[in-house]
Each structure stands twice: as C-alpha cells, then as structure tokens.
Amino acid sequence: MTTATFESGSQSGVKRFLGRTLPYVLLVLSISPIVLGYAWLIIATFSYRTEGLFPIDAAGNIGGWTLSNWSFLTDPAIWRVTLNSFVLAVGMVIGVGFVSSMAAYSLSRMNFAGRKGFLSLTLLLHAFPSVTLLIAIFFVLNFLSKIPAIGAWFGYNTLGGVALVMISLDLPLGIWLMKGFFDNLSWDMERAALIDGASRFRVWWEIIIPLIKPGLAALAIFNFLSGWSAFLIPFTFTVGSKVANLPVYMRQMISDTAPTNWNMIAAVGMFQLIPVLIFFIFTQEMLLSVYAGGSKGGT
Amino acid sequence: MKVELENLTKRWGNVVGADSMNLDVKDAEFVAFLGPSGCGKTTTLLMVAGIYKPTAGFIRFDGQVVNHVAPKDRNIGMVFQSYALYPHMNVFQNISYPLKLKKIPKDEMQKRAQRVADMMGIGHLMDRRPAQLSGGQQQRVALGRALVKEPQLLLFDEPLSNLDARLRLSMRSEIKRLQMGLGITSVYVTHDQVEAMTMADRVAVMKDGKLQAYSTPDELYDRPRTLFIAGFVGNPPMNFLEMEVVRENGDYHARREGFDVVIPSDRGEKAAGKGNVILGIRPEDITISDEGTPAEVFIVESLGRDDLINMHIGEASIHVLADPVLGLKMGQNVRLDFNTHKVQFFDPTTEKSLLWA
Missing domain, CATH: 3.40.50.300 (P-loop containing nucleotide triphosphate hydrolases)
Structure with a gap:
C-alpha cells in the first residue's frame, strides 16, 4: 500500500519534470537557428573569415580577430547613407502618422458620401502586393520629376520620391489601425469639447489625439522600422549612393565582378541593427502595452 | 434664455x-x-x-x-x-x-x-x-x-x-x-x-x-x-383594471367580476356607457379596511416604511401600499377601500384619458 503510493508519486514527479522542461526544450530548439544566426553575425564582423561559428586567420587556424571590417565607418558615404535611412524612417513616421490619424478620424466620426467605398478600397489596396505596382510607380515618379520645384524633391531618384511611395503604400494599414483606436473612443468627450467651444480641428488636436497616443506610438514604431529597413522601393527608384539608404548600400557592396567581402557586409548589417536595438530597449514597454491591450488610458 | x-x-x-x-x-x-x-x-x-x-x-x-x-x-x-x-x-x-x-x-x-x-x-x-x-x-x-x-x-x-x-x-x-x-x-x-x-x-x-x-x-x-x-409616472406604478361603468339609481358603478365600487359622478359620468374602460388607481389610494371589496393577499414585499402588497380580486391582480403594523400574511382575506376621488379612466383602444381631454 505504502510502496504503491510512493511509486506513483515518483512517476508523477518524472511527468511533472518533463511537463515543465519539454516546452523549454522545444522553444530553445525552435529559436536556435535565429540565435545562431545572430551569433555568427556578431562573430563575423570581427574576423577575417569564419569556419562555422569560429573565426579563422589566413592560415586556417582559429583566431584572427580584426577590426578591419568596420573600416567602412571611415567612408563618408556610409554617414550620408545612414542619414538617408534615418530621414526616410522619420519621414514615414511623420507622413503616415499625420495623414492616417486625420483620415481615420474623419472616417470614424464623420458621415460623407463614399465613406464606405473608400474604406473597403483602402483595405483592397493594402492586400495588393507592392511589387506589382513598381513599374506603374516608376511612371508616376518620372512624371513628378518633370514638374518644376516639386520634381527636384519628390521625383525619380530622390529621397522624397521614395518616401512618398512608401508612405502611400503604408497608409491603408495606418488608416485602419488608427480608425480602430478612434472607434473605441466615446463620443461624449468630443461633444463636450464642441459644446465647450472648440472647433472640430481643435477637438481632434487637443482632445482626441492625446487620448490615442498609444495608437500613434504603435504606428510610429511600425513605420520607423519599415522605413529604416526599406529595401525594395529605395533600390528600385534610386541610382547611385547619393540617395541610397543602408540596405541599398549593402546591396551595392555585393559586386558581380570583384570578390565580395561578406564579413564587411555583416558589419554593415550589424551597424544597421544597433539603432533598432536601442530603439527597442526604450520602447518595448510601450510596444507590449500596445500589443497586449490596444488603447490604454481612455476612460 | x-x-x-x-x-x-x-x-x-x-x-x-x-x-x-x-x-x-x-x-x-x-x-x-x-x-x-x-x-x-x-x-x-x-x-x-x-x-x-x-x-x-x-x-x-x-x-x-x-x-x-x-x-x-x-x-x-x-x-x-x-x-x-x-x-x-x-x-x-x-x-x-x-x-x-x-x-x-x-x-x-x-x-x-x-x-x-x-x-x-x-x-x-x-x-x-x-x-x-x-x-x-x-x-x-x-x-x-x-x-x-x-x-x-x-x-x-x-x-x-x-x-x-x-x-x-x-x-x-x-x-x-x-x-x-x-x-x-x-x-x-x-x-x-x-x-x-x-x-x-x-x-x-x-x-x-x-x-x-x-x-x-x-x-x-x-x-x-x-x-x-x-x-x-409614479412609483409604485398605477394599477389598471378593465371594467365597465354603469349608472344605476343615480349612482355610477365601476364593475367587474368580484368588484363593484361607486364612483363620484364627476368622474363616473365621463366613463359611463363607453363599454369596457380601463380604471386606474394608485397603490397609495387603496386602503385596507373593515368593509369594501374582498381581496386575497398574494405577495408581501417590505419597502421599510410601507409594505407593497400584491392582492388578487377574483382574476385581477393589484398592488396596494399597506402599513407594516397590519402584519398581512399570504393567503389572508382582507377588504379594500378605494379612494374613488382619485380614480382615472382610460379608453382601452386609444389609450387616452376619458377624464382629461
């Protein structure tokens, strides 16, 4: 009797141990390719060559640490390209944030002809892969180039043109996301502000926008990241390094004729990653609250 | 303004x-x-x-x-x-x-x-x-x-x-x-x-x-x-009973099964001869007394100051406010006195008052 209970107790102990550890084992196994990939990236940036995860020198022995891969930092072009990436990312944050918060407010609150049609059309556009639009957009940018004054800033092979294209491609998502936040706000607050004497625009700016800050923050983070790492649009609509951003600069390092220094490309990739990491450290709490609960702070 | x-x-x-x-x-x-x-x-x-x-x-x-x-x-x-x-x-x-x-x-x-x-x-x-x-x-x-x-x-x-x-x-x-x-x-x-x-x-x-x-x-x-x-308007709400008002020997009687109350002529004459009408009376205008319409206590709800009592008069059910001191119990038979100066009459189809046009 006593032995039987003892045995069943130990059996359930094993079970419990397995039940606790198995999920972790599975999780570790499934993320290990990513972790190993990043490990390689960091090691590669500081070595001449790598054999698996090990840095090796010219003779093939383990060792051979070097800082030479980071020599691109002395190239003035990299700073120009980094600035371009930054301008593009910030431009997207401002452009998409501004347009979609205004558009979403009117779509959420006002009744006008074509409202429903507009909403379903934006959703449809969002479902469109942007690659299919590349050639058409090329013609649009080319046309813009010919317009005096505007063309110099927003035409083909300009940062403004790239930003314009990326902003418009991201607007459907932004509008729908913001509309969700606006829809959750009670009408009473807005009515109260209108009666208190505010104009519609002031209501939007002083009452509504402060209440959907979490939504705006989420949108800003999405857009910063998508602008920072944008490749396809900048690659397609820019030539040369003057208006290239970081991912395009990296692509330009892969030469068709000369041997490619992959370790240096890894270093540039690492360089591109650093601001994102810093950014995440500061915003992760806000991101979590946005993902977990949608809006917070509204009554 | x-x-x-x-x-x-x-x-x-x-x-x-x-x-x-x-x-x-x-x-x-x-x-x-x-x-x-x-x-x-x-x-x-x-x-x-x-x-x-x-x-x-x-x-x-x-x-x-x-x-x-x-x-x-x-x-x-x-x-x-x-x-x-x-x-x-x-x-x-x-x-x-x-x-x-x-x-x-x-x-x-x-x-x-x-x-x-x-x-x-x-x-x-x-x-x-x-x-x-x-x-x-x-x-x-x-x-x-x-x-x-x-x-x-x-x-x-x-x-x-x-x-x-x-x-x-x-x-x-x-x-x-x-x-x-x-x-x-x-x-x-x-x-x-x-x-x-x-x-x-x-x-x-x-x-x-x-x-x-x-x-x-x-x-x-x-x-x-x-x-x-x-x-x-009014809490507890007014009672409504469907009945007929007839004139007999100069008095106006509101009648239904188990219910016959004399109505003052100023109110009675407006409801008389109209067939079925709806009589309305507030719970506070009904008192429990020694004589009057017989009724049976059905549910007693204590409101503190008063008891709200659900009574049955034949098939009809009405609410009455009563003094808790009376200590009414379920199933008890009592008699009700209606304050007939406060009764209302309504047309059952138009739902308009017959008293106040």
Whole structure:
C-alpha cells in the first residue's frame, strides 16, 4: 500500500519534470537557428573569415580577430547613407502618422458620401502586393520629376520620391489601425469639447489625439522600422549612393565582378541593427502595452 | 434664455429619433425630458446642443432660429452621463478649458475656474486627474466645466445615472439648488421619473420619439392624459383594471367580476356607457379596511416604511401600499377601500384619458 503510493508519486514527479522542461526544450530548439544566426553575425564582423561559428586567420587556424571590417565607418558615404535611412524612417513616421490619424478620424466620426467605398478600397489596396505596382510607380515618379520645384524633391531618384511611395503604400494599414483606436473612443468627450467651444480641428488636436497616443506610438514604431529597413522601393527608384539608404548600400557592396567581402557586409548589417536595438530597449514597454491591450488610458 | 422647439424632427433614413416635437422652455425654467430609453429624449437634447442637425423643424433661442448655429456659438453648458471629462487634463484644465477656448486672460481664467470649483466643493482637487477622483467628484467637475463659462442654457444628459443611490439623492437637490440660485434655463434628460418629478418645473414625457405630455409634475401625477403617462409616472406604478361603468339609481358603478365600487359622478359620468374602460388607481389610494371589496393577499414585499402588497380580486391582480403594523400574511382575506376621488379612466383602444381631454 505504502510502496504503491510512493511509486506513483515518483512517476508523477518524472511527468511533472518533463511537463515543465519539454516546452523549454522545444522553444530553445525552435529559436536556435535565429540565435545562431545572430551569433555568427556578431562573430563575423570581427574576423577575417569564419569556419562555422569560429573565426579563422589566413592560415586556417582559429583566431584572427580584426577590426578591419568596420573600416567602412571611415567612408563618408556610409554617414550620408545612414542619414538617408534615418530621414526616410522619420519621414514615414511623420507622413503616415499625420495623414492616417486625420483620415481615420474623419472616417470614424464623420458621415460623407463614399465613406464606405473608400474604406473597403483602402483595405483592397493594402492586400495588393507592392511589387506589382513598381513599374506603374516608376511612371508616376518620372512624371513628378518633370514638374518644376516639386520634381527636384519628390521625383525619380530622390529621397522624397521614395518616401512618398512608401508612405502611400503604408497608409491603408495606418488608416485602419488608427480608425480602430478612434472607434473605441466615446463620443461624449468630443461633444463636450464642441459644446465647450472648440472647433472640430481643435477637438481632434487637443482632445482626441492625446487620448490615442498609444495608437500613434504603435504606428510610429511600425513605420520607423519599415522605413529604416526599406529595401525594395529605395533600390528600385534610386541610382547611385547619393540617395541610397543602408540596405541599398549593402546591396551595392555585393559586386558581380570583384570578390565580395561578406564579413564587411555583416558589419554593415550589424551597424544597421544597433539603432533598432536601442530603439527597442526604450520602447518595448510601450510596444507590449500596445500589443497586449490596444488603447490604454481612455476612460 | 427662452427655448422653443417647433415641429422638431430627427430621422436617420427610416429610423425616427424625434417626431415633430413642440415645446417651449421659459427663461430660468427647469424642464425634464422623461421617458424610457430610446424614446428620443437624448436625440432632442443633442439637437438643442447643436450636435445633431434637425431633419425638420426649428429650434429657437430667445426667438432666434439656431438650427445652423455651431455648438460652440450657442453659449450652452452640458453635463453628460459619462461625465466626458478630458482624462489627460487635470481638474483645473478641465474646468478652464471652455475659458481657454474663449481666449480669456490667464489670471481671470484662474479666478473664475477657482470660484466655480469652490462652489462645487472641489476647489482643493484642482491638480488631480479625473481618474484619481470618485464618481461624485467627477460629476462635480463636469458640472463646474459646464457652469464656468456662465452659459445661458444648461443641458443635462442623465447626469446622475452612474452615481450610487445615496449620492444621487444629494446631487439631485444640489443641482436643483444651483439651478435655482443661478437662474439658468435648464433641460434635464432622465429616465428616472423620481428625478424628473422632484427637480423639474415642467416635465416633458416622451415615447417612441413623440411628446406625450408636457406639464407640471403635479398635473402629470394627478391628471395623466394617456395610459402610458399614468403607468410611467409614479412609483409604485398605477394599477389598471378593465371594467365597465354603469349608472344605476343615480349612482355610477365601476364593475367587474368580484368588484363593484361607486364612483363620484364627476368622474363616473365621463366613463359611463363607453363599454369596457380601463380604471386606474394608485397603490397609495387603496386602503385596507373593515368593509369594501374582498381581496386575497398574494405577495408581501417590505419597502421599510410601507409594505407593497400584491392582492388578487377574483382574476385581477393589484398592488396596494399597506402599513407594516397590519402584519398581512399570504393567503389572508382582507377588504379594500378605494379612494374613488382619485380614480382615472382610460379608453382601452386609444389609450387616452376619458377624464382629461
């Protein structure tokens, strides 16, 4: 009797141990390719060559640490390209944030002809892969180039043109996301502000926008990241390094004729990653609250 | 300020929110819009506020049509059920927001906001956020914000519904006292007939977007013009019994199975010879006595001061207020005396009163 209970107790102990550890084992196994990939990236940036995860020198022995891969930092072009990436990312944050918060407010609150049609059309556009639009957009940018004054800033092979294209491609998502936040706000607050004497625009700016800050923050983070790492649009609509951003600069390092220094490309990739990491450290709490609960702070 | 509504109508497609409302609010008068939810009282209020545009009809402030005047130019203050405070602003910023929009100089703004806050008893909470206040305090902030710009018209949209019962009682008298003291014309929307009856000078009863009656609380109570008003106003509600009124030997008798009561002739003659009519009588107008109509006690509900007793007279069931000292028990047989000077008669098809045309 006593032995039987003892045995069943130990059996359930094993079970419990397995039940606790198995999920972790599975999780570790499934993320290990990513972790190993990043490990390689960091090691590669500081070595001449790598054999698996090990840095090796010219003779093939383990060792051979070097800082030479980071020599691109002395190239003035990299700073120009980094600035371009930054301008593009910030431009997207401002452009998409501004347009979609205004558009979403009117779509959420006002009744006008074509409202429903507009909403379903934006959703449809969002479902469109942007690659299919590349050639058409090329013609649009080319046309813009010919317009005096505007063309110099927003035409083909300009940062403004790239930003314009990326902003418009991201607007459907932004509008729908913001509309969700606006829809959750009670009408009473807005009515109260209108009666208190505010104009519609002031209501939007002083009452509504402060209440959907979490939504705006989420949108800003999405857009910063998508602008920072944008490749396809900048690659397609820019030539040369003057208006290239970081991912395009990296692509330009892969030469068709000369041997490619992959370790240096890894270093540039690492360089591109650093601001994102810093950014995440500061915003992760806000991101979590946005993902977990949608809006917070509204009554 | 005087407010007049003329044939005021609001429709959304086929949905009717308010159906040709006609009423006027005198200067400094306190008017309540009373009705069940969905009756159009809030719709009407929001049209007065300028938030909704009327589909048809006119709104006049002191004789001027204001249909197309923006809310901000109507000089009104409004208090919402949800308080609608701005959560990202503190109490001072909330109260002074209407003044800020009027571009009133800072020091005067400060003075006026403080004066209103002190009047509302929240002067010491100026740097709190709405989330740090209790429901009652939030309501006071909302009231302060509505009052601070010295509006000519105050609108209330069920302002006390979210408060607990005790607080509701004290806020009720406070709002009434404030309104009388300041003499601001007020429109108060509520579904609580006690609120409407106790606070308002006149009550507009609404149902399905239509104005049912517009008169003083006493008149609504004593002379209900429709069956709906009779049933809606008064707590516990009026009893309704279907019966026939006949004239016999010069007396008017209201009769049904197990029920025969003599009605005073001024009321009886209006209901006599009309076939089946509905007799209405309030629970407090029925007393338990030694003689009268026999009835059986069915359910006893203790209300504290009174017992609310459900009685059966034959097939019919009525409510009676009785003194708890009587100690009535279920199944007990008693006799009921009806105060026949207070009975009402209604036409069962039109549901209109036969007494008060």
